[in-house]
Each structure stands twice: as C-alpha cells, then as structure tokens.
Amino acid sequence: MSHNSNLLHRRERLLGPNMTTFYSDPVHIVRGEGAWLWDADGNRYLDCYNNVPHVGHAHPKVVEAISAQAATLNTHTRYLHEGILDYAERLTGTMEHDLDTMIMVCTGSEANDIALRMGRAMTGKTGIICTDNTYHGNTDLVSHLSAKKTPIGGAVDWVKKVPSPDTLAPLGGSAEAQAQAFADEIQTAIDTLEAEGHGFGTLILCPFFANEGFPDLPSGFLDPTVEVVRRAGGIIIADEVQPGFGRTGRHFWGHQRIGLAPDIVTMGKPMGNGHPVAAVVTRPEIMAEFRNRFGYFNTFGGNPVSAAAAMAVLDVLAEESLVENARDTGDYALELLRQLDHPMIADVRGAGLFLGVEFARDGDTKRAAPFCAQLVDEMRNRGVLLHSVGRYYHGIKIRPPMCFDRAQADLLVETMDAALKALPV
Amino acid sequence: MSHNSNLLHRRERLLGPNMTTFYSDPVHIVRGEGAWLWDADGNRYLDCYNNVPHVGHAHPKVVEAISAQAATLNTHTRYLHEGILDYAERLTGTMEHDLDTMIMVCTGSEANDIALRMGRAMTGKTGIICTDNTYHGNTDLVSHLSAKKTPIGGAVDWVKKVPSPDTLAPLGGSAEAQAQAFADEIQTAIDTLEAEGHGFGTLILCPFFANEGFPDLPSGFLDPTVEVVRRAGGIIIADEVQPGFGRTGRHFWGHQRIGLAPDIVTMGKPMGNGHPVAAVVTRPEIMAEFRNRFGYFNTFGGNPVSAAAAMAVLDVLAEESLVENARDTGDYALELLRQLDHPMIADVRGAGLFLGVEFARDGDTKRAAPFCAQLVDEMRNRGVLLHSVGRYYHGIKIRPPMCFDRAQADLLVETMDAALKALPV
Structure with a gap:
C-alpha cells in the first residue's frame, strides 16, 4: 500500500467516510513558506489557492x-x-x-x-x-x-x-x-x-x-x-x-x-x-x-x-504593502491569463489576487466540468495547486497568499498553458 | 478615570454592552504561569477557576x-x-x-x-x-x-x-x-x-x-x-x-x-x-x-x-501525572474545605480538581446567592480567583489548572477561611 493510501485508510477509519480531499491523488503537505508548499517526499508546490495563510504560509x-x-x-x-x-x-x-x-x-x-x-x-x-x-x-x-x-x-x-x-x-x-x-x-x-x-x-x-x-x-x-x-x-x-x-x-x-x-x-x-x-x-x-x-x-x-x-x-x-501587491501582481497575472489560448476558455476575470478562468464546451458551462476537474489534477501533478469554482465546478479559482509575486504568476500561467495543451479537449 | 474604568469604557464602545466580566472590580490580567496569574499592576492571583489552561497557564x-x-x-x-x-x-x-x-x-x-x-x-x-x-x-x-x-x-x-x-x-x-x-x-x-x-x-x-x-x-x-x-x-x-x-x-x-x-x-x-x-x-x-x-x-x-x-x-x-495530581491534590483540598466552619456552608463536594462549596441561608439556597457573590469578590480582593455556580449562583466552583498543588490548596482554603470570617453573615 502506498504512503498516501495508508493515510487515506487511517483518515477513513479515524475521521469517517466522505471527507473531501483535493485532487484525485491527494497531497500530503508537510511544510509551507510564503506561497510555497512541500509534500512528504520533498516535492515543492506553488500554492495558488489558499487564502487562509493570507500573508504567506508560516509567516x-x-x-x-x-x-x-x-x-x-x-x-x-x-x-x-x-x-x-x-x-x-x-x-x-x-x-x-x-x-x-x-x-x-x-x-x-x-x-x-x-x-x-x-x-x-x-x-x-x-x-x-x-x-x-x-x-x-x-x-x-x-x-x-x-x-x-x-x-x-x-x-x-x-x-x-x-x-x-x-x-x-x-x-x-x-x-x-x-x-x-x-x-x-x-x-x-x-x-x-x-x-x-x-x-x-x-x-x-x-x-x-x-x-x-x-x-x-x-x-x-x-x-x-x-x-x-x-x-x-x-x-x-x-x-x-x-x-x-x-x-x-x-x-x-x-x-x-x-x-x-x-x-x-x-x-x-x-x-x-x-x-x-x-x-x-x-x-x-x-x-x-x-x-x-x-x-x-x-x-x-x-x-x-x-x-x-x-x-x-x-x-x-x-x-509588506500586500494589498498593493495583490493589485499589482493580480493585474499582471490577469493579463497573462488573458493571453492563454484554448478553445474552452469562456472568460478570464477577477480582481487583485482573486482570479478565475471560466470554461465552457461549445458554449455550455456544465459540460466543461469534467475538463476543469482534469485540469485541476493536471496542475497539481505539475506542481501548481488550485481548485475549481462555480455552479458546475466548471471554472478555476486562483486565490494565492497575498505575497504571491510576478515570478510565481509566470510559473502559474506557464504551467496552465502547458497543462491546457497536454489535456485532450 | 481609573485604568480599569478606561478599559471598561473602551470595551463597551468597541465590543458592545452587556459583556459580562468576573467580579465587581474586574481583573486586568496580563500574564500567567501554572496556576498563577498577574494583573497589570503586578499583583499575583491564584487561579482556582480556569479549566481552559488545563495543564497550566502558558505551559x-x-x-x-x-x-x-x-x-x-x-x-x-x-x-x-x-x-x-x-x-x-x-x-x-x-x-x-x-x-x-x-x-x-x-x-x-x-x-x-x-x-x-x-x-x-x-x-x-x-x-x-x-x-x-x-x-x-x-x-x-x-x-x-x-x-x-x-x-x-x-x-x-x-x-x-x-x-x-x-x-x-x-x-x-x-x-x-x-x-x-x-x-x-x-x-x-x-x-x-x-x-x-x-x-x-x-x-x-x-x-x-x-x-x-x-x-x-x-x-x-x-x-x-x-x-x-x-x-x-x-x-x-x-x-x-x-x-x-x-x-x-x-x-x-x-x-x-x-x-x-x-x-x-x-x-x-x-x-x-x-x-x-x-x-x-x-x-x-x-x-x-x-x-x-x-x-x-x-x-x-x-x-x-x-x-x-x-x-x-x-x-x-x-x-507530569496530572490526572493523578488532580486526584491527590483534589482529595487533599476537599478534606481542607470540609474543615471550614461557617453557618451558611450547606455542603462541600466534588471530585479531583472540580470542587465546590454550596451555601444556604436558613436552609434556603436561593437566599445564599448575595452572600456567595460577596464571597467571590472578597476572594478576588484577597488574590484568589474563583466563581459561583448553581441554580442561584449560590455555590463556589473551584476548578483550577491541573497542576494545582498542595501549597496552593492550603492558600485557597486559608484565604477562604479568612474571607468567610470577614464577611457579615
């Protein structure tokens, strides 16, 4: 049994069933700093989702x-x-x-x-x-x-x-x-x-x-x-x-x-x-x-x-002027996201460090949900953590710690570009 | 305006009315250690009430x-x-x-x-x-x-x-x-x-x-x-x-x-x-x-x-064997409390470090409530913090951190003896 299946098994036994985890392959996070997270195997992830560590993990x-x-x-x-x-x-x-x-x-x-x-x-x-x-x-x-x-x-x-x-x-x-x-x-x-x-x-x-x-x-x-x-x-x-x-x-x-x-x-x-x-x-x-x-x-x-x-x-x-940073890095990231080219992207929007990409298949947002779920997993496998949002979970929610910087925005959008190209439409 | 009235005024302005405080003269606590608390003027109090700092304040x-x-x-x-x-x-x-x-x-x-x-x-x-x-x-x-x-x-x-x-x-x-x-x-x-x-x-x-x-x-x-x-x-x-x-x-x-x-x-x-x-x-x-x-x-x-x-x-x-300590110090304190001699004491009871003294006036517990409130204040003024309990708040609740020791039990009961003697029946 893999390390993660062991943990999942213990979770179900001790905490009960139907406890949601993020991702088909859940992440076992052990350490955080700024907008970075590390799993138990030492892999690093860019946290583009968690607003709870508002000023950065373990500030x-x-x-x-x-x-x-x-x-x-x-x-x-x-x-x-x-x-x-x-x-x-x-x-x-x-x-x-x-x-x-x-x-x-x-x-x-x-x-x-x-x-x-x-x-x-x-x-x-x-x-x-x-x-x-x-x-x-x-x-x-x-x-x-x-x-x-x-x-x-x-x-x-x-x-x-x-x-x-x-x-x-x-x-x-x-x-x-x-x-x-x-x-x-x-x-x-x-x-x-x-x-x-x-x-x-x-x-x-x-x-x-x-x-x-x-x-x-x-x-x-x-x-x-x-x-x-x-x-x-x-x-x-x-x-x-x-x-x-x-x-x-x-x-x-x-x-x-x-x-x-x-x-x-x-x-x-x-x-x-x-x-x-x-x-x-x-x-x-x-x-x-x-x-x-x-x-x-x-x-x-x-x-x-x-x-x-x-x-x-x-x-x-x-x-640390983090509200100003949310504005500046947010504007920068939004501009980059808008340059993404993919037939299912229906809208890119947001404000500050609260951004999103909404997907639709042939104009139908509901039908984009499975694709969006695949994208979330694909991003996780490529080391970028984010999650879905919307009525059908058909959009991507980007809501990183407020210290998120331009280099991290670059990495986010480059990774999404690659993930979008890798996934079958 | 005294230091405490300033704080009470700020409290009401910022947190609203009808926020209960303990004691007629509320305590402005700034530091804690074990079963001890200190106020802003450097006065020390024996905490005989707080179960939240279970293993001792600031352990x-x-x-x-x-x-x-x-x-x-x-x-x-x-x-x-x-x-x-x-x-x-x-x-x-x-x-x-x-x-x-x-x-x-x-x-x-x-x-x-x-x-x-x-x-x-x-x-x-x-x-x-x-x-x-x-x-x-x-x-x-x-x-x-x-x-x-x-x-x-x-x-x-x-x-x-x-x-x-x-x-x-x-x-x-x-x-x-x-x-x-x-x-x-x-x-x-x-x-x-x-x-x-x-x-x-x-x-x-x-x-x-x-x-x-x-x-x-x-x-x-x-x-x-x-x-x-x-x-x-x-x-x-x-x-x-x-x-x-x-x-x-x-x-x-x-x-x-x-x-x-x-x-x-x-x-x-x-x-x-x-x-x-x-x-x-x-x-x-x-x-x-x-x-x-x-x-x-x-x-x-x-x-x-x-x-x-x-x-x-x-x-x-x-x-620190604190459950055993709760038993031993609790038994010790209970025995001491039972030796208190006062006409309004109707019962002394409890288990471990959860002890109480119930009061009654001429057999009427309800009529003991004002006396009990006075005793709580008198104990506070003598440096021992506890509070009332019961249907009419007519009893004393003693529920200190689990590291409470025999010397502290001695101090508690000696202070209560003196307070009981000082109060008009």
Missing part, C-alpha cells in the same frame, strides 16, 4: 506574535485585556458606515451564525435570503444557506435562494439589466417570505459573490438590491470571509469594492493566517440589541493569542 | 508545540496530514464503547451543534432533552439548551428541560430515589415530545452535571435513564467540556466516572490549553451517517497547529 511575524502571546497569557474576555480592544479599534478603523463594534469568535461559521441572529433580533423576522450558489458555513443555522450540501433534517422554508449574478449568463439577459434583475429576484423572495408568514429579515451575501464564480460586477451593482431590502426593513450581511483583508487589491473589503453599505460584516479564514479566529462587525445599535437580548459569550473568542495573531496579520499587510 | 511544552507547528505548516484537512490522525488515534484510545472516530472543530459550541445533528440524523427526530440548569454553547441551535439565556427568537417546543439532579434537594425526595426519579422525568419529556409530534431524538447532558452544581452521584446513577432512552430509540450525548481530560482525578472522562456508555462525546475548553480546538467523538456508524448525509468540512478544524496543541496537552497530562 514568521505571525508565528512570533502567536508564540509570544501564548507564552505570556491566553485567557478569556471575562477578564480585561487590551489585545482585543486594540484589535477592534484597528479593524473597525478600516470600515465606514458606523461599523464600529466587534464580536470576536473562532470561525466564519460562528460569525455568520451570530450575524443571522442579529438580523432576527433587529427585525423580529425569521426569513433569510441568500443566493442559490453560495456557502456561508456549517453550523445548523448557517448550513441552511448552502447550495451544495443538504442540511441535516432537510431544507427549511424560511430560507429563500435567489439566482446568483453571472457573467456568461447574466440575469435579465444582459450585463446592463443584471443589477435590476437581481433586485427583482430579491423582491420576489421578500414577497414570498412575507406571504408565507415568516417575514423577511435578512439578506446575506458575499459582496464579491466568490462561490458564485465572482462575476464581474460594477460598483453600484447592489444599489437596486439595497433599495428593495431597505424598503422591506431588512438587514444586509456582507460575508467577507473570502474577499476581505485586501484580497481584491484596490479595496480592503469586498463591500467597499462594490459600493455597498452593509449593516453587518462577517469575516474569518484569512483573519489570523490560519489561527482559528473570526469576527462580526456591526453598528453599535445592532450590537447592543444582540448583546442585550442574548448575552453572548464565547470562551475562546477574543482570547489574547487570537487577537495577537489577527493584529500581526494587519501589521504584515501594511508593512 | 512551555504546549507553547512550543504551537510555535513549532505554526512555523512549519498550518493548513486544512483537504490535504493529508498525520497530526490529526495521530491525535484521533490517541484521543479515541482513551475511550471504550466503540467511540473510535472524531471530528475536530474549534469550539465546544461547534462540537455540540454537530452532535445534536448527529442525533437528528440517526433518529430522524427533532426532539432534544437537556436539564433545566445547563449550558452547552452559543450557536443558534445549541443556545436553545441554555437555562439562563433566552435564545434570539424565544424558546422552541422541541427542546424539553428536565429538573437536574441535586444534592440538597434530591429528585424523588432522597439520594436513593434520585436516579429513578431523574429517569422518570426524562420519560415524561420523551412522552411529551412524542405526543407533540417532534419525536424524541437526543438526550444531551454533562455527565458530571457541572453547571447544575455537580451533585454527588454514584456510578450507575444514569442506568435507569439509559434504559428509558434506549427503549425510546434515542441517542445520548455526553458533553465532556468540563469534566473531561482527567479533571475529576480518577477517570479520564466524566462518563467513565458515572458509568455511562454514551453514543457521542463532545469536548472543548481544556483540549488545547486555550488554543481554540474542540472535538466530537462517536461510533463509526454515527460518524458515517453524519458525514454521508451532510459532508461536513470545517476550514480551521483539525489543522496541524490545533492538533499539535491538543497532542501536547495529552503529552503533558501523562508526563
């Missing part, structure tokens, strides 16, 4: 912050500590719209679980709207928003899913009509929730529509949607787990990029460079309503080590 | 494990890694009853949120039974079990709360009758859930009844309860967040101490000595049902750093 400054604080004190927020306060001040300083208060938790799922309850507390309504091709986390409540995983107990009728915006197949039939068409879909969902007696409380969306395949949308795209939601008295949650922390290069937050003023912002994955930390940011009156109604306390949430890890990420982003 | 071996792994690699379980597998093998090796598979998550709340869904997946029923004086976490689903916090949206009728066992006021009127009386209460709740159409799926309890004030209960106490639950086809979750990892001195798990064979075991707080890590352990067929039905994935769950932190805790427990 020494984040490791040092975690180590130093863990060696000093790690406790909870029923004692006073400046770490969480300094971080809250710094984090909320990156946002406008009176988004001035924070709850720190451990996962994006916990953050969205809270945000949805804030919406319920503010509106008194249980109805939630999300897109039909999204993922916001894995708690019982949040799992009801998932497009691709049926929650335990089945779907609930107080969650309505609207068609997501799309580049190749825009709602309303054209890029120009899409903003209003999306708002119209939300209006219909609101009307249904109200008619069914749940009432409409909360719209939750990723302002970059990351899982939806990040269609190119102009700033102001959500203006008609906001109008519809405001008229109905609803709350808007911007889930920044993917586009946040400067990922898109020209804005620190996805909601700033699309020109949205959300009521609640949630974040997770990249926040602590891998340390389990996440947060909810909202206006003081929403925070007060939630805290007074529920009295939320999270033992690990906001502990000094998590706050130190999160602060170090903000420090490194600034010191 | 160098755990810090080193976290630092070394964070400097090497921190990624997710879609790649293969031996850390989570080695830990799962070691952890499940401490349990019997085919409890052989694990999901690693970040918080006890996430663990219980999964466990409740496992119960639902296995039984197809939504009804849950818990005690009327418990706490199992803060997600939307799990918050419905809380005795003291009304969930957002109000209570649900598919959770039934049964009276918790008690030492001073045993169910059924006597210690002997209590086991059957508790089972009878559960039978009534089952019947109600079935009659109301929810069906009975899951019983969740802390096998030490920690939040219920850890009444002294014999091994076998839950036998009649298990019979009732099995007859109804239900699932039993043992929440080991508090009694687990050897806390009670003579058993590694609370369910072993009380002689219970649970279907699912959840754990959290002490597992990573403060690092946000938690887990669900269950039988292979339950794990398979959950994983096949839902396809659970948790980005931070089971990452190599969390696995390393958790493994280091098991290593230190063994190397």
